[in-house]
Each structure stands twice: as structure tokens, then as C-alpha cells.
Amino acid sequence: MNTLNQHYEEKVRPCIDLIDSLRSLGVERDLALPAIAVIGDQSSGKSSVLEALSGVALPRGSGIVTRCPLELKMKRRKEGEDWYGKISYQDHEEEIEDPADVEKKIRGAQDEMAGVGVGISDDLISLEIASPDVPDLTLIDLPGIARVAVKGQPENIGDQIKRLIQKFIKKQETISLVVVPSNVDIATTEALKMAQEVDPDGERTLGILTKPDLVDKGTEQTVVDIVHNEVIHLKKGYMIVKCRGQQEITEKVSLSDATGREDAFFRDHAHFQILLNEGRATVPKLAEKLTLELVHHIQKSLPHLEDQIEKKLKKTQQELDRCGNGPPSDASDRFVFLIDKLTEFSQDIFSLTSGEDLKSGAGLNIFSILRNQFKFWQDLVERSQVTFSCNIEKEMTQYERKHRGRELPGFVDYKTFERIVTAELQQLEEPAVLRLKDVADIVKKEMIKLAEGSFVGFPNLIRTAKMKIEDIRKVKEAAAESMLRTQFKMESIVYTQDSTYSKKLRMQKRQDDCLDGRVFTFGKPSTNSAASNNDGGATLKEMRRHLKSYYQIAGKRLADQIPQVILYQMLKESAIQLQREMLQIFQDKEKTESLLQEDPGINTLRTCLENRQNRLLKARTLLTGF
Template sequence: MNSLKQQYEEKVRPCIDLIDSLRSLGVEKDLALPAIAVIGDQSSGKSSVLEALSGVALPRGSGIVTRCPLELKMKRKKEGEQWHGKISYQNNEEDLKDPSDVEKKIREAQDKMAGVGVGISDELISLEIASPDVPDLTLIDLPGIARVAVKGQPEDIGDQIKRLIQRFITKQETISLVVVPCNVDIATTEALKMAQEVDPNGERTLGILTKPDLVDKGTEEMVVDIVHNVVIHLKKGYMIVKCRGQNEIKKKVSLTEAIQKEKAFFKDHAYFQILHDEGYATVPKLAEKLTLELVHHIQRSLPRLEEQIENKLAQTQAEMVKYGKEPPADATERIGFLIDRVTAFTQNAISLASGEELKFGVRSNMFFILRKEFASWKETIERSGVTFNKNIEQEVAQYEQKYRGRELPGFINYKTFEGMVQEQIKQLEEPAILKLKEVAEIVKKELFKLAQHSFVGFPNLIKAAQLKIEAIRKEKEIAAESLLRTQFKMELIVYTQDATYSKKLGKRRREDEQEYIGFGSLQVVKKSTNNTTTSVDTRATLKEMMNHLKSYYRIVGQRLADQIPLVIRYQMLQESTTQLQREMLQMLQDKEKTEALLLENCSIKNARLHLQKCHMRLSKARIRLMEFSMNTYSFKSAQLQCPS
């Protein structure tokens, strides 16, 4: 028996201590920990159950008594060792020497956290009790579910309490301990209904029936059926207990005496004796059941908890990189810090312009966007070419009447050719300028984002960089527009290398022959738009003219398809980022502005501090989990048995 008890305590205490230590680190701010949450409607006997388990009196009364979540950590001490208690909340911590002090200290804590009166708070009060008379167990007591607000309570007090309870029991790591009086219809209790909403299969819900001495005659068998799990099925089942009533408290019946009376009640009860014999009744049996449930729950949760901690640590580290380091206090070091940040930003800006990978985890899809923009520019040219081809096919049919002079068939009037080409090129000028403005806006936005990422937490530095980016954008946009308009003026000079033109014209003629073969060699006399007849010879002349026009437009189109993006990229990317680098570094020469530039945003400073604390908590938690895994308490293979 002693070896069995020793084995039990060797496996139980370390598991519970591990989770308690993680909770004391504050890890629950970052991720959910295995826990048992006690919930129940008002006057369900919830406080009586906790008193019976802990051996100390907790706040009692009508209405809402538990106004803050109470973490009740019970640690069994060896026989003969003294009782010890400790209460902690917010930044307060106090040792307790006498069990009679507990109720008063909890009320004081609730008044400080939830205000004097009947309000509630979601901040946790931690009560630690070490005694030979308590089980190794940690429970979280939650406010009783209120249906109607009483004097002094907010109208939505019921909703507030439900939201608080849901915050705990929704977590998959939490076992819901639902306390229900025997003298009410269990199916109508709000607490069980809430537990079923978040745990419809009852896999992590355990029911406790209280007040069996108040059961109406004739309903005892129904209570037995509930505990036997045949009315509303819960995989963890039910227990039944009889705690001190209000009359016994007034008579100052001790908790030890109450436990003896409880045992006698069940053993002598005509209906409930079977529940006692089967181990479903009394507070001591409940304590054993809860301890085993918690330890098994912890064992099952630990592998996932390890994974969660690793993932959260990686996420926290990534966030810390995003917020960067805090500026040093030393004046000289601060200048060096500023130079490093600005240099990193300008180097990334240069890399952004050249399409290279950016440092420090920065991501940009700018070149993908620009490729789409320049591809759409090429599509604009091609659409213009299609329109041009349709227009010249209509116009050349009227060529004989309007333009033909003394030249023989097969010769083209150069002025006509030049005029038609120039007219088409002019139509592309404004779309090119519009494309410049669109790209300039894209580049500005990407550089703005880069500044925000590079100078997180330094609003003055971000603003200074963005002002320079905007000023440079305007300057380079004007320069680029001037170059583009010059390009279009040059394109009005109809020119290309003879060899290039001859090659393009030859290709066009071969395409024309293929079209001719495809339609067959049938020659027809075609009517023009004004019903005049166009001869076969004239038609040949006009086809030759179209070949010349289409061939030259292809050359111009290819030239503009490349040249316009080159001008835009050169001015809006290369030139802009080079000038930005120069001006940002020149700005650092003004030492009087250094302090203003390094003025940090309070929210970012607080966020960095929060992340640092989170990282420290999680790092300590990982170490404790590793230590636990390495010792002899194997949570993966432990098969616990209860000592008698």
C-alpha cells in the first residue's frame, strides 16, 4: 500500500506542479494551459464543494459571491506539517498563517480588483493552500451564473459572467466541472447548457450533484440514474457530494466533522448507498477523481503544449525582429544606432530598385506589379496597332481619289505615309504619360511601406523619409515626363535603319502572301465605300502601301514598348532611390535633429516590452518542460492508480 501511494504521489505532484509553475510564470497570457474550471448557477453549492476540498472557508452569501476567477492551488503536505497559505493578485502577494484569514483576504482582493460592491473582474486571484488535509489539485472557481441583476449590479451582469465563463471553458485544454443541485431539473441548468454548447459530446465535462439531502421524495431514483450517466451522458461521468449547509455553518460544524457526516449520510441512505459503494459519492472520492482527471488531462496535453510553446516562441521572435532593438541611452551610441537604421533602409531601397532580395525579412512584390504594368503598356500599343490597321485599310481604299499624284501604281506618296504614321504615334503619347504616373504612385507606395517597416516605432523618422520620397517622386516624375515627351517628338521623325525596315517589310509581305494563298487566288473587283470600283492594279498598290505602314508601325511599337518602361524605370527607380540614399544620409549630419528622429512611439515601445516579457516567459516554460521530460516522470506512459 505504501509503495502504491508513493508511486501515485511521484506521478501526481510533478504534473500538477509543472502546470502551476507555468501558470505562475504567466504563460496562460500566451496560450491555454490544462485546467479544471468550476462553474454553476447561483446557489448551486459550488462554494461548499470548494470549501470541502480545500478545508478553508470561502466567501459566502446571497447573489454573486465569487466576483473574480479564483485559482485554488492545493498541495498535500506530509502528516504533521503545518498549514500554509498564500494569496496573490495583480502585484500583491501575501502569506497566510491561519485558514480563518482566507475568506477576508479574498474579499479584500475582489474589492480591489472588481470594486467594492457587486461588479466582476476577469483578472485572476491565486490562492495557494498547503496542508496534510488537502488533495494535490488545482481548480479555477468562476462566478456563479446570474439570471437577474440585483440592486447595484449592471443590467448586463448575466451576460458579463457568461462571457467570462465562456473564455475559460471554450478552451480545449479546460475540463468543465459543472455543479448542479439535486433538487432542480438538471436539463434546465444554465451551467450544464453552457458546458454542452462548447463540449457537445461531453468529452471534457464532469458533473457534480450537490444538496442530496434536499431531494424531493420520489425523485431519488432519478438522481441515481443521473449519477449512473443514463440521463444526460458525460464521458467523464458524475459524482455526488453532501457539503455543509447554512445551518451547519451557523452551528460551526468543522469541515472534518462534515466529511464524517457526509459519509454516514450516503452509507445509510436507502437509495444513495449504492453510489457510495460504487465510489461515486463523498468529497474524498471527488478529490481523488478530480486529481486523476487533471493529471491524465495534463499528460495528454503536454505534447501539444510543447508544440504550442515552440510555435509561439518562433512567432514572438519574428515579432521582436519586426519591432527592432530599443535605441541605446548613450548619445554617441544613439547616433550610431540611427546611422545603422538609415543605412539599412537606403540599402533596401537600392535593392528594391534593382529587383534584388531585400534584407531583414522585408518582402515586396513591386517588380511583379511593374511587370504587369509594363505588359499592359505593350497591350496598349498592340491594341493601337489593330486600330491603326483597320483605319488604314479603310483609308487606302480612297487613296486614288484623295492622295495619288503623278506617281505610277506601286509607288506611295511619302507625305501620306508620314502623316498616317505620325497621327497614330501621337495617340500613344498620353497613355504613356498616364502609365508613368501609375508606376510613380506604385513606387512611392512601396518606398513608403519600406520606410514604415524599417523605422517601426519612430514616427518622426518615418515622416522624414516619406517627405523625401514624395519630393523626389515629384522631381523625377517631371524629369521622366520630359524624356517621354521628347521621345514622342523624336518618333514623329519617321526613321529606322534600312536593314531593319527591309527585314520587317519582307516579313510582312511573306505574311501577306500566306493570307493570299489561304483565301485562294480568285481575283475580284472590289467596291470602295463611295461605290466606285477599285481595279486589280490599284488594289495591289494599296496592299503594298498597307504593308509599308504596318511594317513601320511594328518597328515603332517595339521601340516604344521597350523605351517607355526603360525611361520610367531609370527615373522612378534607379535615380529616385540613389537620390533618396544621398539625401537620407545627408540628413544625419544635422545632429540637432537626431533626438527628434529617434523619438519613439510609446505604443511600439510597450509592444516591444510586452514581446520581451512574453519571450522570457516562454523560454522559461520551454526549459521547465524539457526538465520535466528528462526526469523519471514519464507523462507519456504513466498509468496512475488511486491509493485507498
Template structure:
């Protein structure tokens, strides 16, 4: 037996799709000639004996003839196998059909099934498992979408692959996306089906039920008539005669609205189709009849729009029996990728036609009829050897394409899965864990909520708020900018004051000068000028307080919303506390600022401080004088003129104003920061803790908003699905 296996491997037959089982998935042993009872030498001897008994014409090649005395074409691999067994000549047809081919078929199926279990099945099982977790709700999974113009033969192809009859007719038959999940099982004569839509799941016990149940589902979802819907119908079939595939059948593309169809029915269908085929995870199966101009096919055009490179598109040519004589060459050129190139190429199939359906031709018999059609067709027979014709070749090809697609998709999916898990975890942190059930747990929960809130507002007041609450920039950064603007305003006021000072001094000299002789500085004039400037600065300081109060209040509100989101009554209570405290703290701050400006009405500075500033000012003025002015001053009399008196007054006023301005630049921000940040936060923390004293209202405070609870539940379910998927991937690794 080992020797025979080696000969088969050497013949190249194990890699050829022509004589494989329908889907290359199951083993069908030949009963009359069991594999283990035969060896190549025995078989060669039997062939020779059979040859002597045969009266059919002979030739020198390893060929054969059928019962009608017509030559039977042997596959090159079979011929090579015979030659390896020491036989060269003609093979009697009955021996070739009943003995040799089943023997080779069984050996091929053993090798294929082993490869399938090692390579294919894990990939298919992975996607099936992810679907069973409901992961399609969160992430796109690899699938095959079937598209085509109306009457292109889509339904026939799907029927041949699935082994069940699907809705047929004229016009729009597929009115909802139909997800066809095919799963191969080892047990023979087993068939199980489930149809799911709108949270309704129904078991099907016989393939004959499928067509009617799909029609019922479409009527429920899209309404009776010709309307379409984006709602998905899922049909799952488990059987021994189906490949492992997931196909999505989409409505046929309508060009013109007919009957009661909406005028924009064509656009509706195209939008529906595009929502599926534009996904990078989807392989697009474009069905085109052989007897139409492929360049004008709307389905192929749509596939090229979303997949210009053709990386995800497979062309399926149907109805080869309807091709006009003389045009077969064009069909072959299309299949050979010489007309409209697709990287994944084309496959031609012959499915049941309307006459076959009327004659109640079974799907199994249709497969046999298809095989005969291609084997005997003058132009298409070589396509069988190349694996480009027949439903079995299509099933194998699609399974292979899907598995390759899954392998390429997997690394990207793993990263996307990790990113989604992180995002949802962060989202769940925002919504919190939810309100517990028992009274003691609720009290503890409320204490934790209020304590966390208090810590956050205190941290914010100190300029250390958590990153979660930062909206573009920190609250303290905004407040600091306001303080800097206050300093800028004071500097601008000082500059303006210096420009207007000379005129003001002259005016005050006229108003307040008393019995002093010229040359003596009038202190009352000095005080009057200073007090007037202090009065002008008070209102801008109050405005600055108001701006900062709003900034802090807005930041505290954001913290409350974050901590008490989902418990509206507790959030409302915190807002009321904040509003009351804001007004109270603002009143205290206003009062303190007014006191500060009343103090500034008292003209005072330490002698040494004032003298130092005065000397510095005098030095600056001396340096600014020109040499001519210095020479003139030295020659003047020691008696002071009126102008000198005004200049001296200006110097004193300017010096003191600078001292006062520097004092206010620090003092106003200190007052605002103390009352509107530190004390506001501290008092708010205490007042929120006072809510715990009223035990009767705890239940009311923790009454959760329904939408928040639902959102948290949805996120938890999503996180659970994604986490299970991640664990499953890790197990596979």
C-alpha cells in the same frame, strides 16, 4: 515487514480509495502500533487472544461488531488480509479500529505517496511552474472550472476541498471568477495563503481571513452591490490537508434579475462562464443538488453545449441528505450514469449545510460526519467502495482527472508553444532591437538603419526585393504588367490604324499631292500620316509613366515603414526625401519621353530593315489576294491607277508604323525603368546617407515612438516566458 507488504498488495487494498488518507497525499503513522513492530503472524495471534476474551456473539465469518453490539461491516480486502494471516472469524471492534485499520492505512499511504511522487507531482509541478512564469497570459493551461446554478452547493464543495470558508449568502455571492490554487505540502500544521488581484498581492496567515478578503476584492473589482466582473481573483493556499488542484469558481447561474441586479444579469453570467468552460484545456465541474431535476439544470446544459461528448465534464451531486424518501434510487441511477450520461461520470458529496455553519461545525468534523453518513446510508453506502462518494474521493478523482488531462494536453501544448515562439520572434524582427543608449552606438545604429534601407530599395529596383516587403506580388511584377499593357495598347493602336488607313491615305492625297503625276508615291503624305500617329501615342506613354511612378513610390514607402518603424522622425525624413526625388525623377523621365517622341517625328529606319519589312508586307498582301485578282493584275497595263497608288502608300505607311511601334514598345519602358527605378533608388540611397552629416539631428532622428517601445517590451517579456517554458519542458523530457 516485506511479507506484510506483499500480503497487502495481494489483498487489493492498496488500490482501494475507501480507507486512504483524506487526499491520498500524506502519511499519518499510527503511534500506538508502529508498522515496523508488527508482522501478520503476531497480529493474528493478538486477534485470536482478543477473541477469546470477548463475550460478544460469534459467527463463522470474518466480521466484527461495534460497541453497541451491532455488526461492523469489514471491507473485503481487510477480510482477505485476515485470512492470509491464518485468521477466520469475528474481529473485535476495538482491535479493528485501533490496530488493524491504522496499520493497513499506513501501508497504503506509503505506496500511494511513492506513486504520487513519481507520477502525479511532476505534472502538477509543471503546471504550477508554467503559471509562475505567467504563461497563462499567453496560452491556456489545464484547470478545473466549477459551475452551478445559484444555491447548488458550489461554495460548500470548494470549502471542503480547500479547508477554508468562502463567501456565502443568497443571490449572487461569487461576483468575480475565483482561481483557487491548492498546493499540498509535506509539513504538518503549515498553512500559507496569498490573494492576488489588480496587481495587488496580499499574504494571508490564517484560513479565517480568506472569506473577508475575497469579499473586499470583489467590491474593489466589481463594485459594491450585485455587479459582476471578468477580472480574476487568485487565491493560493499551501497546506498539508489540501489536494494539488487548481479550481476556478464561477458565479452561480441566475435565471431572473432581482433587486438592483441588471435585467440582463443572467446573460452576463452565462457569457462569463462560457468564456472559461469552452476552453479545451478546462475540465468542467458541474455542481447539481440531488433534490432537483438534473435534466432542467442550466449548468449541465451549458457544459453539454461546449462539451457535447462529455469528455471534459464531471458531475458533482450535492445535498444527498435532502433527498425525499423513495427517490434515492433515482439519485443512484444518476451516479451510475443511467440518466444523463457523462463519460467522466458523477460523484456525490455531503458538505456543510447552513445549520452546520450556524452551529460552527468545523470542516474537519464535517468530513468525518460525511463519512459516517455514507457508510451508514442504506442506498449510498456501496458508493464509498466504488469511489463515487465523499469529498476525499472527489479530491483524489479531480487530481487524477487533472493529471490525465495534463498528459493528453502536453503534446499539443508543446507544438503550440513552438509556433507562438516563432510568431513572436518574427514580430520582434519587425520592431527591431530598439535604439541604443550611447552616442557612438546611436551613430552606428543609424548608419545600419540607413544602409539597410538603401540596400532594400536598390534590390527592389533590380526586381530582387526581400520576401518581407512583397504584398501579394513583387513591385517589379506590377511594373512588368504595366509594360505589357503598353505593348497591348500599341498593338491595338496599330490594328485600328490599319482599319482607318485607306480613308486616311485618300484624304492626305487630296491635301498634300502636288505636281506629282498619278502613280507616283507622295513622300509628304507618308510623313504627315506617320507624325499624326506619333502624336497620338505620346499622351498614353505619359500616363503609363505616372502609373509606374506611383507603384514604385508606394513600394519604397513600404520599405521605409519597415526599416524606420518606431522612429517617426527618421521615417518622416525618408518620406520627404522620397517625395522630392520622385518629383525630380518624374520630371527627368517626362523630358526624356518627350525627346523620344520628337525623335519619332523624324521618319527614319535603316534601309535594310525597312526594305525587309516592306517586302514581308508585300508578300503578305499578295498571298491575301484571290486568284482572280492575281490574274486581273497580270493583264492590266503597267501604268498605275489612282487606286494602285493609294494601295502602295498604305503598304509603306503600314510597314513603317510597325517599325516605329516596335521601337516605342521597348524604348518607353527603358526610359521609365531607368529614371523611376534604378536612378530613383540609387539617388535615394545617396540622399539618405547625407542625413548622417548633421550630427546635431541624430538624436532627433532616433527618437523612438513610445507605443513601439512598449510593444517591443511586451513581446520580449512574452518571448522570455515562452522560452523559459520551452526550456523547462525540455528539461523534463
């Protein structure tokens, strides 16, 4: 059956054995392994091809026959050695003594995994066959694509099958072996369409034409053109085979006799003889082709596979680190374990609120978030200064119209100055409180994230920390709000250092002088501003300069002090209080057991991760020794 030279045969089996060993470890749950997946529409002849390759009868019949993915591992033995078979699925493993029992064993496995009837399952059945008459090859047989649900099948059975097929063929490590009857229009077959969707360039798709004896007369050349890759191009090309038909099965023609009949069919066929001569026809040639493709594919995939394993191991270790080792069984050790947990969390809380790296490794940086909040506040203050500058003229005009009494034009008293400035500043009070509430929410969320990361698997510890974080947030937010409102009450007292005010006033005067230079046109002053009016214009202009200067000083003060108040109460004071309250838990030893009750799910997750790590370590050892 095989015509591979001895040198190549020495490379074939080790490559395939390596992947089979990795698959038997269960590594395919963690990463994609090189494979050949066999797909086809219902009644495409898929089962017949696999029977011809494996030498054993597989489940046949109408409707969905393959109801679970079937991994068919074939190992060629030396001439004279006995046939060997083994079937494995879930936790079941059983040797098969007689090749005639294979079909019954597969049906029984499918019934157990997918239920008796016509349902399907994603779980894999592994069938190992060793014989002098099989090639060194591993294939994965997938359910035939159903177009219409039959009695007993769910209405979406077609979608279920397609989803299962896509799960395999979308992987870049999988070669799609598309089985298509020779007597149908290849462009309309669902299996080829699915392969093209995930492999549009046809780089990892191989076509197999079946049932050449059913081709209508006059259409033979079309079949030859397809196999010659002239109709729908696939880089891996096409093969054509003739397997046992239903009549030959009824007549109990053996698989070995069917191989002889197949060879004779192509040798004597006027149109298809050329395909035999070119090595594109018969099951033995297909076996050679598939073995070559699989080995080349494995060799090409190995470097990427090693890289995948290293990345997966690193990620698994990180997840295990987050799960922790779990609490010790000894009572005194458990108390020490709790102390260590709470101490590390307390240290991380301080680090979080001071911008330092966390011991837990959580990538939290609260300051990068708060910086945006405080930048928003600064922008708001600066916009208020612009608005204030625009409103000053209107304020002073209203004063002239409503409040000026016996004083001469241009006189504006100090009370008016105070009223205008403080009224504008008070408009920033509620936005400041709103910014506080936003920051309080952010701090609470980040602290809870840290608690969830620090106490993974201990729901009672997480719940306790959350309650304390929420209570502290309410107290510190109230304290911060009180401080903010006090700050704005203090702003009703107009005050700044003389030197600061004088410097700002001089700067404002220079700016106004520059502006005045721009509003003169050809030596004539603009008449658009009230400050340029003859009636007290100079004095009003001076007052406007004073107002703007002071507002800029007060605005700068608020831009800095409001964030400082918020940071002091919501970060520094909250962190200190949380540290204090978490460490007080040590005093109540009776609560230790309750706090260290581990979430059952984390135990399960830890076990799964440890199993994955063991699989990957064994896989790495296999690859290293290859």
C-alpha cells in the same frame, strides 16, 4: 480523502507543481496552460463544491459572488503538518494564517480589482492552500452565469460573464468542469450549452451534479441516467456530490462533518447508492477523479507546450530585433549609432530597388508588384494592336470617301500612312502616364514601409525619411512624365530599321495569305472586305499590311521603353537621390538628438518583450528539467 496509490502520488504532485510554477511565472499571458475551469449557472452549487474540495469557506450569497477568476491551488501536506494559505493578485501577495479569513481576503481582493459592488474583472486572483485534508489539484473558479442584471449591474453583465468564461474554456488546454443542480433540466443549463459550443464532442468536459437531496420524488432514475452518461454524453463522464446546504451552514456544520453526512446520504439512498458503489459519487471521489484528469491532461499537453514555447520565443526574438536595442547614452556613441542606422537604410534602399535581399530582414519585393503593373501595360499595348487592325479598314474607307482627289483608286499617299499610325499611337500616351503615377505610388509606399521598418521607435527619423521620399517622388515623377511625353512625340516620327521592317512585313504577308486561304469558299473569294474590292483593293490591302507591320514594331518598342523610363526615374534615380539626402543628415550633428528621440511606446514594448522572453526561457528550463 485520497485513495491514490503511492506510485501514482509520486507523479501527481510534480505534474501539478510544474503547471503551477509556469502559471506563477506569468506564462499564461503568452500561451495556454493545462487547467480545469469550473463553470456553472448562478446558484448551481459551484461554490459549495469548491469549498468541499478546499476545506475553506469561499464567498457565498445571492447574485454574482465570484467576480474575478479565482485560481485555487491545493497542495496536500503530510499528516500533522500545519495549514497554510496565501493569496496573490496584481502586485499584492499575502499569507493567510487562519482558514476562517479566506473568504474575507477574497472579497477584499475582488473589491480592489473589480470595484466595490457587483462588477467583474478578467484579472486573476491566486489562492494557495496547503493542508493534509486537500487533494493535489488546481482549479480555476469563474463567475456564475447571470441571466438578468440586478441593481447596480450593467445591462450586459450576462454577456461580460460569458465572454470571460469563453476566454478560458475555448482553449484546447482547458478541461471544463460544469456544475449543474440535480433538480433542474440539464439540457437547459447555460453552462453546459457554453461548454458544448467550444467542445461539441465532449472530449474535455466533465459534468458534476449537485443538490441531489432536492430531487423530486419519481425523477431519481433520470439523475442516475445522467450520471451513467446516457442523457447528454460527455467522454469524461459525470460525478454527483452533496455539499453543505444553507441549513447546514446556518447550523455551522463543519466541512469534515459534511463529508461524513454526504457519504451516509448516498449509502442510504435507494436510487443513488449504486452511484456511490460505482465510485461516481461524493466529494472525495470527485477529488480523485479531477486529480487523475488533470495529471493525464498535463502529461498529454507537455509536448505541445514545449513546441508552443519554442515558437513564441522565436517570434519574440523577431519582435525584439525589430525594436532594436535603443540608442546608447554616450553622445559620441549616439552619433555612430545614427550613422549605422542611416547607412543600413541607404544600403537597403539600393537593395530594394535592385531586387536584392534587405539587411533589415523586411520581406519587401517591389519587383513582384511592378511586374504586374508592367504586364498590365503590355496587355494594353497588345489590345491596342488588335483594335488598330480592326480600325484600319474603316480608316482607309473613310480616306477613299473623304480625301481621295485626282489620284486613281487604290493610291494612298505616305502622309496618310503617317497620320493613321501616329494617331493610333498617341492614344497610348495618357494610359502610359497613368501607369507612371500608379508605379510612383507603389514605390513611395514600399520605400515608406522600409523606412518604418528600419527606424522603428524613432518617429523623427521616420518623419524625415517620409518627407524626403515624398519630395523625391514628385521630382522624379515629373522627370519621368516628361521623358514619357517626349517618347510619344518621337513616335510621331515614323521610323524603324529597314531590316526590322522588311522582316515584319514578310511575316504579315504570310499571315494575310493564310487568312486569304480561309476566306475563300469553294474557290470563290469573300466579298465582305474592302481589301478584296476590284477598285484598288490590292493596293489598299498592301497598305493595310504596311500599317499593321509598323504598328506592331512601334507597339513592341513602347511596351519595353515605357517601363524602362519609369524604372529608371522612379527606382534607380529615386534610390540614388534618397541615399544621397539621407547620408547628408550626418553633416548636421545638432539634429542627432532630435532624430534619436525614441518613441516612449517602443521602450515599453521592448520591456514587455524582454519580460516575455525571460518568462519563456524560465519556462523552457522548467520543462527541460521535468
